[in-house]
Amino acid sequence: MLYLIDSSIYIFRAWQTLPASITNTHGEQANAVQGFTATLAAILTDRQPTHIACAFDKSSGTGERYKIFPQYKANREPAPPELKIQFDRCIQVAQAMGVATFSSTQVEADDIIGSFAGVAHKAKFPVTIVSADKDLAQFIHEGDCYWNYAKKQQFNYRQLSKHFKLLPEQIADMLALCGDKVDNIPGIPGVGPTTAARLLKKWETLEGVIEHRDAIAKMHFRGAPRVGTLVSEHIDTIRLARKLTGLIEDKSLPKTISKLKRKKSSAKQIAQQLMDAGISEQRATNISKAIS
Numbered sequence: 254m255l256y257l258i259d260s261s262i263y264i265f266r267a268w269q270t271l272p273a274s275i276t277n278t279h280g281e282q283a284n285a286v287q288g289f290t291a292t293l294a295a296i297l298t299d300r301q302p303t304h305i306a307c308a309f310d311k312s313s314g315t316g317e318r319y320k321i322f323p324q325y326k327a328n329r330e331p332a333p334p335e336l337k338i339q340f341d342r343c344i345q346v347a348q349a350m351g352v353a354t355f356s357s358t359q360v361e362a363d364d365i366i367g368s369f370a371g372v373a374h375k376a377k378f379p380v381t382i383v384s385a386d387k388d389l390a391q392f393i394h395e396g397d398c399y400w401n402y403a404k405k406q407q408f409n410y411r412q413l414s415k416h417f418k419l420l421p422e423q424i425a426d427m428l429a430l431c432g433d434k435v436d437n438i439p440g441i442p443g444v445g446p447t448t449a450a451r452l453l454k455k456w457e458t459l460e461g462v463i464e465h466r467d468a469i470a471k472m473h474f475r476g477a478p479r480v481g482t483l484v485s486e487h488i489d490t491i492r493l494a495r496k497l498t499g500l501i502e503d504k505s506l507p508k509t510i511s512k513l514k515r516k517k518s519s520a521k522q523i524a525q526q527l528m529d530a531g532i533s534e535q536r537a538t539n540i541s542k543a544i545s
Contacts, residue, residue: 255373256305257366259384263292277531285339290346297544306353306513308362315358317501328437349526351516360503367392367500376510391424419450426459429495438497441487520545
């Protein structure tokens with residue numbers, strides 16, 4: 254099983270919930286690092302994965318999506334400098350635990366995870382995606398697991414299909430139709446996830462919905478004629494949105510599962526590297542014993 258960690262979610266969660274007064278041995282603010290370290294250590298202790306990677310976001314304002322749509326994520330405040338420092342420490346912590354870490358100025362953590370899920374699927378290697386981001390469910394295949402760690406929820410392919418009322422691989426098309434306010438992605442005004450799922454259930458793909466837009470009016474749900482008109486009026490918008498909601502590849506990323514194998518080190522080596530990252534000696538020792 255390959256574990257793919259959406260690191261940024263757990264860093265931001267800790268930043269927002271743990272006291273800002275927490276510092277590391279270097280005197281830096283370390284609430285986000287502490288929370289991320291605890292999450293990653295718990296996963297490693299519980300699952301002891303042979304293959305695992307942490308994906309980090311480094312493409313804010315510079316990635317391919319901003320070139321396609323400059324207003325992408327324009328509704329979000331930039332990360333403050335003290336949090337950016339913690340991101341670098343989190344990368345250092347993950348590497349100390351033997352976990353491969355990846356970031357890109359071209360694509361997002363979602364794309365890195367999606368790319369590696371594809372590498373694993375080609376190698377017939379099952380995947381567990383650890384995240385709370387619905388967008389990542391699109392990369393789940395039969396035999397995989399989507400793990401919302403904070404909520405202690407795990408979904409397989411069929412359970413995700415039931416949850417979203419459409420197949421995981423249709424999620425990018427759904428978001429193109431209804432938009433995504435979290436990422437400031439435009440969609441069809443007045444069309445929500447339920448209606449988008451209904452259209453995709455009947456015509457399978459975004460292009461199928463566009464092709465049969467004149468037939469939407471005959472569907473048996475309230476407001477169907479108006480939805481058909483809206484689809485016709487917003488074809489350019491939803492095609493633009495679809496470029497944002499799906500996978501964008503960074504061709505420099507590894508293409509073999511072997512690059513995602515966890516590195517083994519002695520407890521002493523792990524503890525020393527964790528201390529270099531600012532983790533206290535006692536905590537570094539406890540973590541290293543649990544995960545080595």
